[in-house]
Amino acid sequence: MKVILVCSTGGHFQAMQSLHPFWRNHQRIWVTFYSENTKTTLDTERVYWAWSPTNRNLVNLVRNFFLAWQILSQETPHLVISTGAGVAVPFLILAKLLGRQTIFIESITRVKQLSLSARLALPFLDTLYVHWPQLQARYPRAKIIDS
Amino acid sequence: MIFVTVGTEQFPFNRLMTWIQVLIKRGFIAEEVVVQYGSSTNIPTGVNSYSVLPPEQFHSVIKQARIVIGHCGEGTILLLAATAKPYILVPRSQKYKEHIDNHQVELAEALAQLDVPIAWSPGDLVRFLALPRLVPTTLISATSVCQQLHNRFK
Numbered sequence: 001m002k003v004i005l006v007c008s009t010g011g012h013f014q015a016m017q018s019l020h021p022f023w024r025n026h027q028r029i030w031v032t033f034y035s036e037n038t039k040t041t042l043d044t045e046r047v048y049w050a051w052s053p054t055n056r057n058l059v060n061l062v063r064n065f066f067l068a069w070q071i072l073s074q075e076t077p078h079l080v081i082s083t084g085a086g087v088a089v090p091f092l093i094l095a096k097l098l099g100r101q102t103i104f105i106e107s108i109t110r111v112k113q114l115s116l117s118a119r120l121a122l123p124f125l126d127t128l129y130v131h132w133p134q135l136q137a138r139y140p141r142a143k144i145i146d147s
Numbered sequence: 148m149i150f151v152t153v154g155t156e157q158f159p160f161n162r163l164m165t166w167i168q169v170l171i172k173r174g175f176i177a178e179e180v181v182v183q184y185g186s187s188t189n190i191p192t193g194v195n196s197y198s199v200l201p202p203e204q205f206h207s208v209i210k211q212a213r214i215v216i217g218h219c220g221e222g223t224i225l226l227l228a229a230t231a232k233p234y235i236l237v238p239r240s241q242k243y244k245e246h247i248d249n250h251q252v253e254l255a256e257a258l259a260q261l262d263v264p265i266a267w268s269p270g271d272l273v274r275f276l277a278l279p280r281l282v283p284t285t286l287i288s289a290t291s292v293c294q295q296l297h298n299r300f301k
Contacts, residue, residue, distance in 0.1 A: 010156070011225070014221060014225045015222075015289075018225055019296070021290070025297070025301075036201060037202050040201075040202060078300075103296075107250075108221055109219060109251060110250055111254050129292055145291050
């Protein structure tokens with residue numbers, strides 16, 4: 001199966017790396033921001049660099065929409081999976097509109113309220129995973145990650 | 148050695164930097180301190196400070212540290228769960244413009260209920276530094292979500 005792994009740097013990237021036992025079995029393409037850490041870590045992986053910052057940055061949101069369109073039409077993945085944050089939103093929306101599977105794994109740091117990215121992407125998600133029962137109680141559609 | 152890390156967040160976390168400075172000045176911290184201050188602008192003096200450590204050096208500092216003081220970010224939490232080092236977490240607050248919203252405070256409240264050492268004040272830091280605690284690492288694991296994904300997409 002072909003998967004696109006989309007996430008920003010820092011903790012979101014760490015979280016995606018911790019999903020290694022899943023993605024190592026699949027053909028995968030990374031979409032993240034260029035940094036010393038991501039460059040070194042993804043040395044042998046296929047990567048597209050997205051535009052940052054995305055926090056309330058309209059220009060980069062538009063640029064990432066175009067990038068998402070380009071990547072999704074060229075690569076035709078089965079699944080787009082994200083651990084956040086903002087950069088994932090255009091990829092998840094377009095992927096769903098193109099009939100692909102979409103998954104968002106909310107950050108473990110979200111206990112009471114979904115992140116803005118998750119709320120924006122929610123209508124376009126096949127599955128939203130959350131870590132805390134408090135959060136799942138608020139969004140019954142979400143699946144809980146039991147440890 | 149004490150390692151202080153506040154992630155690679157685009158917001159400063161000057162409040163924690165000031166706490167560290169005060170504890171050093173008042174003699175509550177007498178050992179070596181390494182600080183990864185990220186975007187903070189108020190860096191304590193008398194410490195080894197770095198904006199962002201390269202991954203390898205970061206891991207070697209964690210290994211050498213007696214205890215880690217971190218913010219309540221995902222990367223820090225995943226890392227500490229994996230290293231089994233005593234740690235203290237300090238949440239970034241929206242009120243002081245340390246993050247876009249208050250999710251770190253909400254997380255800290257939930258973790259405090261699970262007996263994770265959370266410092267809400269410099270006094271808490273002093274208390275936890277004197278009595279470092281190991282925290283159960285089973286709290287955070289990607290095994291379950293990987294298994295669920297694997298079952299769906301094998």
